Amino acid sequence: MSKNIVSLENIAVSFDGEKVLNNISLDIKDKEFVTLLGPSGCGKTTTLRTIGGFITPDSGSVKFDGKDITSLPPYKRNVNTVFQRYALFPHLNVFENIAFGLKVKKFSDKEIQRRVGEMLELVNLKGFEKRSTDRLSGGQQQRVAIARALVNEPKVLLLDEPLGALDLKLRKEMQIELKRMQQRLEITFVYVTHDQEEALTMSDTVVVMKDGDILQVGSPVDIYNEPKNAFVADFIGESNILSGLMVKDLLVEISGKRFECVDTGFGENVGVDVVIRPEDIKLTDEKDAELSGVVQSVTFKGVHYEMVIETYDHNWLVHSTKAAEPGSTVGITFDPYDIHIMNKMK
Amino acid sequence: MKKLISTPYLLWMAVFIIVPLIMVAYFAVTTADGAFTFDNLAAVSQYANIFVRSIYLAAIATVICLVIAYPLVMILARIDVSFQSTVLMIVMLPMWMNFLLRTYAWMTLLGNNGLINMLFGLFGLGPFRMLNTQGAVVLGMVYNYLPFMILPLYNVIVKIDKSVIDAAHDLGCNNAGTFVKVILPLSVPGVMSGITMVFVPAISTFIISRMLGGGSNLLIGDLIEMQFLGNSYNPNLGAAISLVLMVIILLIMTLLNQFDDDEDRVLM
Numbered sequence: 001m002s003k004n005i006v007s008l009e010n011i012a013v014s015f016d017g018e019k020v021l022n023n024i025s026l027d028i029k030d031k032e033f034v035t036l037l038g039p040s041g042c043g044k045t046t047t048l049r050t051i052g053g054f055i056t057p058d059s060g061s062v063k064f065d066g067k068d069i070t071s072l073p074p075y076k077r078n079v080n081t082v083f084q085r086y087a088l089f090p091h092l093n094v095f096e097n098i099a100f101g102l103k104v105k106k107f108s109d110k111e112i113q114r115r116v117g118e119m120l121e122l123v124n125l126k127g128f129e130k131r132s133t134d135r136l137s138g139g140q141q142q143r144v145a146i147a148r149a150l151v152n153e154p155k156v157l158l159l160d161e162p163l164g165a166l167d168l169k170l171r172k173e174m175q176i177e178l179k180r181m182q183q184r185l186e187i188t189f190v191y192v193t194h195d196q197e198e199a200l201t202m203s204d205t206v207v208v209m210k211d212g213d214i215l216q217v218g219s220p221v222d223i224y225n226e227p228k229n230a231f232v233a234d235f236i237g238e239s240n241i242l243s244g245l246m247v248k249d250l251l252v253e254i255s256g257k258r259f260e261c262v263d264t265g266f267g268e269n270v271g272v273d274v275v276i277r278p279e280d281i282k283l284t285d286e287k288d289a290e291l292s293g294v295v296q297s298v299t300f301k302g303v304h305y306e307m308v309i310e311t312y313d314h315n316w317l318v319h320s321t322k323a324a325e326p327g328s329t330v331g332i333t334f335d336p337y338d339i340h341i342m343n344k345m346k
Numbered sequence: 347m348k349k350l351i352s353t354p355y356l357l358w359m360a361v362f363i364i365v366p367l368i369m370v371a372y373f374a375v376t377t378a379d380g381a382f383t384f385d386n387l388a389a390v391s392q393y394a395n396i397f398v399r400s401i402y403l404a405a406i407a408t409v410i411c412l413v414i415a416y417p418l419v420m421i422l423a424r425i426d427v428s429f430q431s432t433v434l435m436i437v438m439l440p441m442w443m444n445f446l447l448r449t450y451a452w453m454t455l456l457g458n459n460g461l462i463n464m465l466f467g468l469f470g471l472g473p474f475r476m477l478n479t480q481g482a483v484v485l486g487m488v489y490n491y492l493p494f495m496i497l498p499l500y501n502v503i504v505k506i507d508k509s510v511i512d513a514a515h516d517l518g519c520n521n522a523g524t525f526v527k528v529i530l531p532l533s534v535p536g537v538m539s540g541i542t543m544v545f546v547p548a549i550s551t552f553i554i555s556r557m558l559g560g561g562s563n564l565l566i567g568d569l570i571e572m573q574f575l576g577n578s579y580n581p582n583l584g585a586a587i588s589l590v591l592m593v594i595i596l597l598i599m600t601l602l603n604q605f606d607d608d609e610d611r612v613l614m
Contacts, residue, residue: 054512074515075523081516087509091531101517104527152517 004063005030005156005188006051011060013046020046022212023060028156028190028205033182035191035199038209039235044192045084047209048158051190053077065155079156080149084164086141088133094120094144095129101152119147122181139170150181156188163198175201196236200224208232229342233275240281240316244274244341252341255313257290259334263341273342278306278319280338289331295324373585386586393569393587397594400566403480403555404548407487411495411544412537414488419499420529423506430504437496440489449486449557456482456558478560486554487544494543502536503529538602546595566591 006028013021021043028034036044049055050062053074061070069077080101088097098119102112120126123143133141142162149157159178163171179202182189193199199206200220208216208223208231216228227233230241245253249264254274266272286292293311305323309316309332316332324330377383422430440448455461456476466472476482506529514524552567559565566587573584 052516054515073520074512075518075520081513083509083513083516085507085509087507087513089510089513089528091528100514100527104518104523148513148517 002030002032004028005065006190007063008047008050009061009063011047011050011057011062013043013050013055013057020212021050021057024209024212024214025060026207026214026217028188030155031186031188033179033189033191033202033204034207035193035203035205036207036209037193037196037199037235039194041211042209043212044194044209045160048081048160048190048192051156052079052081052158078154079158080152080154081158081160082142082145082149082162084160084162086145088141088144088148090133092133093129094125094131094133094136097133097144098148098151100148105152115151116147119151122150123147138165139174142166142174146178146181150185154187156190157182159189159191161192161194163193171198178202200236206236208235210235225340227275227340227342229345230273230275231345233273233340233342238278238317238319240276240278240314242274242276242314243344244272246270246272246341252339254339255291255311259290259339260336261339261341262337263339266341266343271344273344275340275342276334276338277340278317279304280334281316281318281320282333283307283309283318283320283322283324284331284333286329286331289333291332292329293332295326295328295330298323298326370585370588373582374589375586376582378580378582386582387590389583390586390590393566396564396566396569397590399480399563400549401594401598403483403563403565404487404545407484407491407548408495408541408545410484410488411492412540414492415495415499415540416533416537419496419503422500423504434497434500437493441493445490446553448490449554452482452486452489453477453557456485477558478562480559480563482558483555483563483565486558487548487551490554491544491548494547495540498539498543499533499536503533506532541602542599545598549595550591 004027006026008024008026010023010025011021012019012023024043024047026047036047038044046055050057053069053072053076056071061068063069064077064079089100092100095116098116099112102115107115116129117126120129123146125140125143125147128136128140128144133144136144142165145162162178163174166174175198178189178191191199191202200223203220205217206220206223207214210231216223216232218226223232224236227236230239233239234241242254246263246266246269247253247258248268249266250261252259252261252263252272252274291311293309293316296308296310296315299306300323301319304319304321307318307320307324309318309324309330311332318332374386375382375384377385422433425433453460457463458473458475458477460477462476463473466474510528510532511524514528519527549565550567550570552565552571555563555565555568570584570587570591572578573580573587
């Protein structure tokens with residue numbers, strides 16, 4: 001088990017009296033790719049800026065490598081940031097931008113040449129040294145921003161929605177590239193995004209946030225398969241979220257029908273949220289199923305069809321490689337382990 | 347189509363800018379009878395001391411304006427936006443008052459029996475000679491032209507991306523380092539236009555020196571005015587002086603712009 005490189009303890013932040021972070025605590029392990037995921041306004045960027053030192057929390061402490069750095073200004077912290085809109089220095093060219101941090105730290109010209117050269121190679125920008133930053137494409141500016149941060153060899157790299165401004169194809173390429181960089185350099189990445197797919201693709205650990213709280217911390221697989229509540233389930237991929245009643249251990253009532261499930265410990269006759277992923281639902285003949293409904297729409301999505309099946313109290317989202325006939329009545333079935341039960345959200 | 351739209355402007359420029367320039371040049375190289383001569387231009391050299399004084403005083407006023415305006419704008423750029431516009435309006439407010447009136451007010455303040463000396467008198471000090479000094483001329487220039495330094499500086503500095511400043515901190519710069527390495531180089535265009543907008547009117551002013559400088563602190567502006575309206579009526583010499591002044595301003599501005607282009611490299 002590797003050690004914690006960054007620890008947030010009971011961090012509270014408010015702007016103009018409005019609470020942005022509610023006493024959150026989070027441990028980030030060394031050499032890990034951690035993603036802070038949540039809708040806009042959930043406090044993910046504030047959390048990142050607190051680690052970077054741009055925000056001093058109202059209470060709580062930030063520890064770096066075991067040492068308290070809560071009151072340390074950004075320029076004394078061994079972390080570097082890739083900013084949302086890159087924030088390249090417009091008066092400097094590519095080389096000077098990347099060399100900025102090294103010049104501040106008074107490295108020798110030879111050392112600066114060597115390290116900037118290495119970085120340019122890492123981000124595939126060899127030959128761009130003299131280029132002015134406003135003559136770079138979005139993707140190239142992004143690479144300069146990453147190189148400018150990484151050249152300082154920080155222990156932790158903070159990335160604030162770095163791929164947000166790029167088009168889909170470039171974003172996918174950069175996701176893979178960033179992950180590769182992180183593994184090669186063996187440093188910790190803390191990555192902020194609102195894109196759940198991005199989070200699942202790149203992360204070792206995903207931290208789901210909402211309204212200044214951390215809802216769940218876990219591996220992408222855990223977060224997807226065992227979401228803690230309906231919000232997480234809904235945010236991480238598409239889901240059918242239903243109100244249910246936990247009759248007793250291993251038995252849940254949905255839409256007036258009882259189903260076997262694999263969850264225990266919720267108590268008896270307790271209201272719960274039930275999440276069933278659209279890809280876990282199988283359509284059958286209506287005779288063979290407890291639930292049945294009318295096919296409302298069928299949309300071709302490439303790999304699968306997306307269908308909406310209307311039962312008497314819910315519209316079910318179903319993903320299947322086989323299309324049903326619109327307007328026909330079909331049965332809905334799912335296996336016990338595909339029923340995810342979670343406490344009702346307050 | 348594009349040509350058609352630009353025609354009135356080109357016409358305007360030809361009639362009111364190019365033609366007068368040619369006329370000034372023509373007057374400068376002719377005698378009162380219209381004969382070609384270099385005598386006027388040669389005669390300008392005898393006023394070298396006035397040229398030097400004008401450049402010197404205008405340069406001092408420009409530097410003082412910059413020294414006052416820069417910190418003010420830095421503070422201004424950090425405060426609340428609604429408050430910013432209030433402060434800017436206060437900066438602009440004196441400009442709504444007539445230029446003569448503003449300068450005349452300083453005469454009554456600085457005079458030997460003026461308000462300031464009266465206050466000193468209460469403590470048994472003075473009276474100090476403040477009016478009719480070079481200091482008074484510089485004060486008049488600074489007072490009148492300060493807004494022309496503040497506004498262009500403000501426009502440039504307020505637009506500097508805050509995240510760029512964050513980035514400098516992130517890369518190890520403390521506040522002083524961030525100022526020298528990022529804010530200062532990025533504000534150079536504002537500094538340059540501020541210098542131009544203060545220096546050019548300051549070097550050619552004549553009312554300020556007339557009212558606050560007395561007879562002994564003649565500037566180029568006064569000299570030119572005397573050739574056209576004064577008792578030493580000689581428009582040909584006046585035109586020659588104007589032409590030389592124009593060339594000097596052009597040279598100084600070219601020199602400054604050179605500095606502008608190299609700025610980022612000089613400071614890095």
